[in-house]
Amino acid sequence: MSSRRQVRAAACLVFLLLVPALVRAQTDPLPSWNDGATRQSIVAFVQKVTDRSDPGFVPPEQRIATFDNDGTLWSEQPIYFQFAFALARVKALAPKHPEWKTTQPFKAVLDGDMKTLGASGEKGMVQLLLATYTGMTTDEFTKIATDWIATAQHPRFKRPYTDLVFQPMLELLAYLRANGFKTYIVSGGTVEFMRPWTERVYGIPPEQVIGTSFVTTYKLGADGKPSLLRQPKIDFVDDGPGKPVNIQKFIGRRPVLAFGNSDGDHQMLQWTAAGDGARFMGLVHHTDAAREWAYDRQSHVGRLDKALDEAKRRGWTVVDMKSDWKKIFAFE
């Protein structure tokens, strides 16, 4: 090889070696996050746990990240979206239930009487959930939930509910997975309402979705065909102290990262924080009434009070939606 060709080849080689670094520098994994302490705390954590030479290194199989859903990965106003589904189902099923015209809380739903509905409290909500989420096979329910999520529209944004997922959180999920994390949803919402669409929307497969569940029973039909029947009985409420309990039951490992937005996530964050080694605890604080909503301590959904105090006291990461997120929804 002539010395001129050698120089060219060497230049070529140097360029090729640089390509990955150039690509890395040019591809920001978190483009919807403004630069600042919040974003830096995320990046610093991921760099620490993936760096073999760092004392905080975490082996890939232990990189478990758990996320609340309502208010953390998508919006939850003016009512939890799974509850909007229940109300829509009451209306759809009403012709088969003439007694609902005179029975609360069903009457309130059919009359659009939100005041009476609100007054029916948790008992009324459970009645509505049992009447709409149970009494069918698991396959039938999956179809009902899939159809609703494909067609229903959010009242404020006039868009499918799945358009109301937070773009910065989608980026965070993908960034974690690209760094060897296994991402889970751990939600107070009912699990089979979420599983039909979490893979498409969040890249999280059904087997990594944990939620509130109803008792299910196995039945072998007269035709020899088995089915799983959803019974009108709550199996487990995956909220508050139920979250660490279910994380242990389903995953069997303690998360190294957990993200929530309300007091219902408080114990999940405490449980995550109490493990050994590097930890990341995050809260989404809804502070942007213009682009999304602003609420915390007094809210009827996603109430954030004690967990916010503990986060401030212990230095957990609190995302200020308004200042930390360049973009909230992909459609903006």
Next chain:
Amino acid sequence: MSSRRQVRAAACLVFLLLVPALVRAQTDPLPSWNDGATRQSIVAFVQKVTDRSDPGFVPPEQRIATFDNDGTLWSEQPIYFQFAFALARVKALAPKHPEWKTTQPFKAVLDGDMKTLGASGEKGMVQLLLATYTGMTTDEFTKIATDWIATAQHPRFKRPYTDLVFQPMLELLAYLRANGFKTYIVSGGTVEFMRPWTERVYGIPPEQVIGTSFVTTYKLGADGKPSLLRQPKIDFVDDGPGKPVNIQKFIGRRPVLAFGNSDGDHQMLQWTAAGDGARFMGLVHHTDAAREWAYDRQSHVGRLDKALDEAKRRGWTVVDMKSDWKKIFAFE
């Protein structure tokens, strides 16, 4: 390039293209399986579901394979190994429980009186399980189970219990994973007894182990440290009809392959068989008293009766341990 060099280059290219095929042909993924109908049914199924041009093709994310543990992945004689653990724990804990000297079924365990112990039936077994598997934190139980599995020896083989895993099934698990399957354990055994060692022994991580569970509660200590307490109450029995129920609860997808060895796996196999498209249902039939054990319809553990009849009627794969397995244990 001269034509001679072209020929050489072409020959070289052809050789390189052949390498993967040669490697494939030379590396048998199932060396402990004798050639025959059983082995062929496994290989044919895997080829079918992984071949994009086959109508039976299954996308990778839907390749869920569920395996019973006791009697399917390792031995279960003369008593379920988790029960051997319970007996050992009664002996270890006896000094703290002087009342056990005069209380059944504990007295029978301490006296080595297997006849009385057997007569105590399921009620006695549950009492022993509650006394030995609960009453501590989840972290404490993990340590106890890990220590026992590392030191206890099987009475017949004088080896650690984890040496009694079936070599052909280890090969099958690895072969399925190499073909894009996600492998799960769905066992009547208690989940937290298995999780500490399934990754090391089977290559199955804790989050893919489903089993019988005890109620667990979250507690925030006076020192601000949270813990999960194992309560003396059964949460869910993952056996018989409980298996498809738990598969739905934990995985949310129907398996395309399921393997068991007893009537406790019957409903899991029925549920798997009832799905659309290509399916594989397998039973390990214990037929080798010399190398392992021979038992089925009348056995006190792993009773295989109705499921065996249905397997024969519907053409499910029944592994004849004696003739289908060249080797049963790795140590042979």
